[in-house]
Amino acid sequence: MEAFPKLDPRSFLLLCACALPALALSFPFSPLDNYLLNCGSSVDAVVDNRAFLGDAPGSGGSRVLASTRTISLNDASPALGTPQIYHTARAFARPSKYVFEVRDRGTHMVRLHFHRFDSSRVELGDVRFHVLVDGYVVLSNFSGESASRPVIKEYLIWVDAEKLLVDGGKLVNFNGLNRQALEVSYRVSVGGPKVTPFNDSLWRTWVPDDAYLKSTYGSERVLFGGRIKYQEGGASREVGPDNMYNSARVIKSTNATVPNINMTWVFPVTGDYKYLVRLHFCDIASISLELLYFNVYVNGFLVSKDFDLSRVANEVLAAPFYADFIVEGDNSGILSVSIGPSNYSFAHAIDGILNGVEIMKLNNSMGSLDGEVCGGFILKSWPRGNMGVVVPLVAVICLLLSISVVMRWRTTGVSQTVAWTKLPTDMTELSLKQARQQFR
Structure with missing residues (x-):
């Protein structure tokens, strides 16, 4: 394995193997740290009014590339309408990294964009690779998946650059959900059309719920043409x-x-992981306050009984609210969300509502979001010397600092019938410490 130069752990977010991070900028949401990279390119690219800097030598984004012996790839025949960031890629022949200085500690959003294409310089074949973000394994034996369309992976990673290591290298114990790594599995707009990044201040994509709704019987779509009334202390546009x-x-x-x-909505998931289920509510259908009461179920368990949306929304109609629940994945491979009338529901009224669903996978005890392997093991087992396979890193990775309201975990009343378990916060030294030390 190549020996990388030692870096000050208080100043850098390290992404290793085949990861390429960046921070994104939005208006009016403007995080302190902002990076966007157009990988493998010497020119900048503009997508949805965002400027992605080329990372080739001499380009604006080249300073974050901390590895040598890389190859720039170009798609000679890009598909019509494919954004410019997917026309180029950077490939590596050994473990490599991009290093970003992070000035503001907290939870960061990391987006990885992949797109396989043919290149005369490299035969990709059945190549597979790993991606680590600050010691977390986010992708293991990944191939880039689809050859016909781009693939986007999104993660929420806690970065505390001044407290990564203490007491001679012992890992600081995580304390709470905001210290977990999460992978966005689903982001769904219920009852509405697809929401594109251009219409989201954090450039997220919200897909329609039709593919996940178990049955349309008994439900109606509602579209609202008025103003969404965001409340101080409640959900913001960065939340939804x-x-x-x-x-x-x-x-x-x-x-x-x-x-x-x-x-009821049904989502395929991977067992042996815990999931954060975030449900979005906004009463855009009632004719008056104090008429909407309903029950909320996750995996068949009653998690909120007689939910009063008027009360939690400060007695304002069309005011958004979100609630988070933690659920354990099981062997069924299914995670379900249900909304139903309660004992307080009224006749001739709305008796249940749901506007959006987000499901995020939490890292396991190995510090991994993709399998039972830790970052330290991956880096130590990488073959030494020259390798005959070039590992591709395709397109661009976006990293943006989420403001505090995005990551404020709101809790709700939980029925005693649900067995909530402790989050997997007890990380072994192999899971994160060794992975981080390998790249310093």
Whole structure:
């Protein structure tokens, strides 16, 4: 394995193997640290009004590339309409890294963009590689997946550059959910159309819920043309955009009885991981306050009984609110979310509503989001000397600092029927410490 120069752990976010991070800039959301890279290119590219800097020598983004013996690749025949950042790539023949100075500690959003294409310089074949972000294994034996369209992976990583190592190299114990690494598995706009990055202040994509809704029976779509009333201390546009909150699915009573039906969404997940389930609510359908009460279920368990959206939204209609729940994945490979009427629901009224769903995988005890392997083991087992396979890193990775409201974990009342378990915060030294030390 190549010996990399030692770096000051208080000043850098390290991404190793085949990772390429960057911080993104938005208006009015403007984080302190901002990077966008157009990998393998000597020119800048503009996508959704964002300027991605080329990382080739002499380009604006070259200073963060801390590895040598890399190869710039160009797609000679890019598909029509493919953004310019997917026309180039950077490939590596050995473990490599990009290093970004982080001035503001906290949770950072890391986006990795991959797109396989044919190149006369490198035969990609069935190449596979690993990606580590600050010691966390985010991708293991990854191939880039689809050859026909770009693939985007998104993660939330805690960076505390001044407290990574203490007492001669012992890892500081994580304390709370905001110290976990998370992978975004699903981001769904319920009842509405696709929300594109151009219409989201954090450039997220929210897909329609049709593919996950178990049955349309008993539910109605609602679209809202008024103003979403973001409240101080509540959800902000960085938590969820207007275009997500102004649509929903509802259960509606049209006669003197309350419907005995639930709306249910089903999501395939990987077992042996815990998941953060974030549910977005905004009452855009009721004609008055204090008319909407319903129950919330996750994996069939009642997690919020007689949920009063008027109360949690400070008695304001069309005011967004979100609630987070932690659930353990099981052998079924399914995670379900259900909304149904409660004992307080009214006839001739809205008896259930959901605007959006986000599901995020939490790292396991090995510090991994992709398998039972830790970063230290991956780096120590990498073959020495020359290798006949070039490992590709495709397109661009975006890293943006999430403001505190995005990562404020809101808790709600939980029924005693749900067995909540301790988060996997007890990290072994092999899981993170060795991975970080390998790249200093």
